[in-house]
Amino acid sequence: xxxxxxxxxxETDVLIIGGGTAGCYGAYTLGLSDKLDVLIVExxxxxxxxxxxxxxxAINAYITDGRVPQDYVDYCKKDAKGIVREDLLLSxxxxxxxxxxxxxxxxxxxxxxxxxxxxxxxxxxxxxxxENIKPILAKMAQxxxxxxxxxxxxxxxxxxxxxxxxxxxxxxxNDNKAYVIFAKAVLMATGGAAGxxxxxxxxxxxxxxxxxxxxxxxxxxxxxxxxxxxxxxEMRFIALRCKDTIAPTGTIAxxxxxxxxxxxxxxxxxxxxxxxxxxxxxTTEENRQGRGPCYxxxxxxxxxxxxxxxxxxxxxxPSQTLKWLEGxxxxxxxxVEIEGTEPYIVGGHTASGYWVDNNRATTVQGLYAAGDxxxxxxxxxxxxxxxxxxxxxxxxxxxxxxNSSHETDDSWEKIVQEYETFLSNEGNNIxxxxxxxxxxxxxxxxxxxxxxxxxxNDTGLALAKEKLNGLYxxxxxxxxxxxxxxxxxxxxxxxxxVARSLIEHLGARKETRWHSFAENMSYxxxxxxFELYVNSVKENGQIKIVKRPLVVDEYTPLIFTFNEDGSxxxxxxxxxxx
Amino acid sequence: xxxxxxxxxxxxCKRCAEVCPxxxxxxxxxxxxxxxxxxxxGCTSCLKECKTGAIxxxxxxxxxxxxxxxxxxxQGDLRHWIVTATDGTKKTITVNTKESNKY
Numbered sequence: 001x002x003x004x005x006x007x008x009x010x011e012t013d014v015l016i017i018g019g020g021t022a023g024c025y026g027a028y029t030l031g032l033s034d035k036l037d038v039l040i041v042e043x044x045x046x047x048x049x050x051x052x053x054x055x056x057x058a059i060n061a062y063i064t065d066g067r068v069p070q071d072y073v074d075y076c077k078k079d080a081k082g083i084v085r086e087d088l089l090l091s092x093x094x095x096x097x098x099x100x101x102x103x104x105x106x107x108x109x110x111x112x113x114x115x116x117x118x119x120x121x122x123x124x125x126x127x128x129x130x131e132n133i134k135p136i137l138a139k140m141a142q143x144x145x146x147x148x149x150x151x152x153x154x155x156x157x158x159x160x161x162x163x164x165x166x167x168x169x170x171x172x173x174n175d176n177k178a179y180v181i182f183a184k185a186v187l188m189a190t191g192g193a194a195g196x197x198x199x200x201x202x203x204x205x206x207x208x209x210x211x212x213x214x215x216x217x218x219x220x221x222x223x224x225x226x227x228x229x230x231x232x233x234e235m236r237f238i239a240l241r242c243k244d245t246i247a248p249t250g251t252i253a254x255x256x257x258x259x260x261x262x263x264x265x266x267x268x269x270x271x272x273x274x275x276x277x278x279x280x281x282x283t284t285e286e287n288r289q290g291r292g293p294c295y296x297x298x299x300x301x302x303x304x305x306x307x308x309x310x311x312x313x314x315x316x317x318p319s320q321t322l323k324w325l326e327g328x329x330x331x332x333x334x335x336v337e338i339e340g341t342e343p344y345i346v347g348g349h350t351a352s353g354y355w356v357d358n359n360r361a362t363t364v365q366g367l368y369a370a371g372d373x374x375x376x377x378x379x380x381x382x383x384x385x386x387x388x389x390x391x392x393x394x395x396x397x398x399x400x401x402x403n404s405s406h407e408t409d410d411s412w413e414k415i416v417q418e419y420e421t422f423l424s425n426e427g428n429n430i431x432x433x434x435x436x437x438x439x440x441x442x443x444x445x446x447x448x449x450x451x452x453x454x455x456x457n458d459t460g461l462a463l464a465k466e467k468l469n470g471l472y473x474x475x476x477x478x479x480x481x482x483x484x485x486x487x488x489x490x491x492x493x494x495x496x497x498v499a500r501s502l503i504e505h506l507g508a509r510k511e512t513r514w515h516s517f518a519e520n521m522s523y524x525x526x527x528x529x530f531e532l533y534v535n536s537v538k539e540n541g542q543i544k545i546v547k548r549p550l551v552v553d554e555y556t557p558l559i560f561t562f563n564e565d566g567s568x569x570x571x572x573x574x575x576x577x578x
Numbered sequence: 579x580x581x582x583x584x585x586x587x588x589x590x591c592k593r594c595a596e597v598c599p600x601x602x603x604x605x606x607x608x609x610x611x612x613x614x615x616x617x618x619x620g621c622t623s624c625l626k627e628c629k630t631g632a633i634x635x636x637x638x639x640x641x642x643x644x645x646x647x648x649x650x651x652x653q654g655d656l657r658h659w660i661v662t663a664t665d666g667t668k669k670t671i672t673v674n675t676k677e678s679n680k681y
Contacts, residue, residue: 006613016579054621057679111678121681129678152601173601204638207619214600214619244641255681310671312679314659318648319620322637325661326646327671340680484613486603502634 003423005171005178006219009439010150010219011406012039012439014396015168015183017155018219020050021382022371023189024141025099025389026396031144033397038147039181041488043154043173044214046138050191051348051372052382054177055316056130057251059110060381061090064120069093072124073554076379079275081513082531083232084351084382085376086111086554087358092380095387102128103386107136109112121254131315133382153179155218156490157415158186158226164365164566165226169415173487179414182402185366186397188354189389192237192346192372193217195491197437198444198451199342202437208319210239210246212345216491217498219351219373220345224501224538229355229363229546229571231535234505234518235342237350238280238454243337247317251390252336255312256305258296261335262286272515276349276379281338281515284453287430295335306332342440345498348372348380350517355535355548355571358557359395360388363537363571366399368392417563419480422489425548427479432488435474439492442467443499447506448519458522461507469507470498478508501543503534508534510546532576549573580615580636581624582647587632594624594633625650626657 014030016023019042030038042049063069072093077084104110111119111127118126141147159182167182192551194211200225207213224230240249252258260269260283268291272282283294299307309331313320324330347353353375354362355540362369370392371385380388446464448456480486511527512520535546551558551572561569579602581626583594602617603624610632612618619634625633633650637643645664650657661669672676 044599044601045597048621048623048627049599053599053619053623056590057681107637109676109678111680119678127678127680129675131673131675151596159631201638201640201642204616208619208638208641209619211618212599212621245637251679251681307671308680311673312681314671315619315679316659318622318635318659318668319641320647321671322635322646322661323642325671326637326644326663327642400650479594484601 003420005176005419006079007416008177008179010039010179010181012181012183013400014185014187015040015181015222016040016051016187016189017168018042018188018190019046019138019141019149020189020191020371021052021137021385022389023187024137025190025386026187026370026393027141027147028143028445029145029393030397031141034144034146035397036146036400037111039196040141040147040149041153041179041181042149045151046141046149046150047211048134050215052134052137053212054135054318056382057171057248057312057316058121058130059100059126059128059383060124061379061383062100062104062124062126063093063097064123065117066510069124072096075110075124076377080235080351080378081275083235083513083533084378085551087551088356088377088559091358091391091557092377092384092387092555095127095285095390098382099383099386099390102137103133106140108133119541125196125254129315150179154487154490156222156368158222158224159412160364161407161409162566163568164395165367168357169412169482171419171486182406184366185400185547187392187396187434188219188223188367188369188373189371190373191215191346192344193220193495194344195440196345196443196495196502197342197449197501198440200450201244202340208246210241210341217345217494219369220496223354223364225471228367229535229537230501231353231355231533232351233345233445233502233536234509235350235352235514235532236517237346238343238516239341240280240338242320245317245319245323245529246341247313249338251312252298252309252331255309256298256301258298260338261295261297262291264291265291271536277514277517283338284340284516287478288453294338296338297335298331299333301332301336302389303332306330308463313452340450340454343454344450345502346372347374347377348377348385351375359398359559360392361395361399361560363560363568365566368396368554392570419486421477422480425477425479427514428441430474432485432492433480435471435478437494439471439496439499447503451498452515455519455521459505461503465500465503468503470494504536504545505534513521547576580618580638581612582634582636583610583612583635584632585609587630589630591628591629593627597623597627600625622650
């Protein structure tokens with residue numbers, strides 16, 4: 001196979017990078033207005049790509065009867081100990097029910113009672129059959145003739161001039177072809193980052209993880225490299241999951257009210273607090289103090305309940321049902337062992353991601369972000385990501401009604417040359433797989449992975465930084481035999497970029513506000529002085545930390561402004577540089 | 579956990595390769611092949627897409643696998659999930675795709 005790539009050039013009004021939850025709904029919204037040409041570029045195939053590939057167990061963000069959008073904001077704020085963007089949360093909350101209804105109209109099965117009302121699970125959840133949610137969304141995204149899709153193309157870099165985006169560059173993962181796409185606006189919707197840390201099952205089942213192993217932080221990396229501001233990366237997400245299969249526990253905990261129980265048979269459910277991070281922390285602490293393993297106490301459920309659990313898991317995490325059946329003991333006989341996952345960076349669950357304004361504009365003009373890649377609004381889950389796709393799409397329409405000029409230049413050539421260099425490298429005895437394992441080992445041991453009970457300190461972080469920096473020259477020497485190898489090399493490169501920024505964020509929040517999620521042993525207690533956002537911007541190759549005051553008034557949403565030359569005039573509050 | 583593709587029933591239609599979220603399936607000599615079995619996420623998209631039932635799902639021994647396989651058969655709105663143990667015994671769980679989860 002040759003090492004010169006064929007170049008395919010495209011032009012569109014709106015480029016959507018990533019056809020997952022937020023990207024598909026963004027395309028659907030733009031398609032409804034029918035004013036702009038939209039191109040979704042997806043590294044897999046939008047029918048089954050991203051977080052929803054296997055399905056989802058419930059709609060976890062919905063404003064149920066008797067509740068108002070403000071309640072949702074309050075819940076998220078409390079759970080994140082105050083470090084949220086209330087403006088973003090409110091704008092999401094106000095759209096949760098509408099996007100749910102659109103999905104139902106398009107075929108999503110939602111459980112209803114005899115009066116036709118949705119059956120709720122707790123205060124914010126409704127019950128669905130979410131197995132086919134992604135094919136439904138993919139179909140909605142392509143309803144308008146002005147929306148087109150290119151599958152199996154991996155975007156690696158944004159084209160930015162004077163802080164204004166004008167396109168992106170990528171390559172076909174199955175073919176010797178590079179794509180150069182010029183666009184008037186770009187919606188970043190690539191999802192979050194998995195594979196930064198050594199996973200729960202590092203051997204044969206290394207990809208049996210909670211978050212999609214194919215979401216490797218591309219969107220964060222592209223933004224970081226383009227000088228976009230990131231927020232709260234240090235608020236990592238660690239999920240509490242069924243041991244081994246890493247299947248969700250919420251279906252059991254909320255569905256059959258199973259409590260968290262330690263190895264001595266004691267219920268520790270509320271001993272450590274009930275915030276999301278504290279549930280993980282409790283389990284971690286019980287194990288650390290010698291009272292593990294930990295379980296969800298299911299051995300009192302009925303056979304009928306067990307049968308329903310088998311079905312519910314087949315609709316979202318089939319490996320759990322297979323494990324129960326293959327092991328010969330279902331949850332009615334044997335309590336379900338639980339564990340914390342490796343840490344992920346994912347803005348749909350915590351507040352990590354792009355620093356955006358209320359229209360989901362980033363600090364790079366013309367670049368919008370939605371879903372897991374976007375920060376400030378935790379607990380958005382599926383419907384929140386859909387809502388952000390809608391909000392960003394409307395923001396883009398407004399932006400393009402004023403700024404609609406096309407830019408082109410030839411700076412894409414440098415990016416394509418980089419692909420070709422990997423394809424022509426001779427390579428050495430270091431493989432792509434080795435480098436991935438090394439990155440994950442460094443993060444695990446020095447930046448608070450599973451083996452360290454999620455704890456880290458200043459000394460360890462400094463060492464992690466040094467070791468990560470040492471990986472760049474090794475990465476550059478990797479050989480790609482084809483564009484499939486090239487995809488894997490870029491996935492490591494993206495994770496390395498995210499990991500470097502993450503280290504800076506973990507070190508900059510000199511307190512422990514969220515147990516497990518950011519357990520900084522150099523500063524093990526909460527500090528009121530850190531009631532602020534830790535943001536970062538990469539300038540001249542250096543990651544600069546910027547502290548910004550909390551946006552507390554959700555009714556005065558943050559709106560960025562840009563100067564004539566594209567530079568940011570206002571990106572929120574008075575920044576406090578450190 | 580990963581998948582196994584049965585070459586005698588695979589017709590090389592590429593449907594699985596098209597939908598795999600990890601780009602992990604390729605067609606070699608008109609048969610689907612998984613490129614790196616350790617990289618499978620276990621989403622079962624390929625099983626649902628396959629029209630000839632050529633793809634089977636299994637758990638690695640490191641997460642409790644004992645050699646059983648999981649396969650899928652579609653029948654209208656019904657989806658039959660079949661677990662076949664190494665001794666050939668089968669257990670089927672049927673999910674109605676038009677019915678919601680109870681939990």
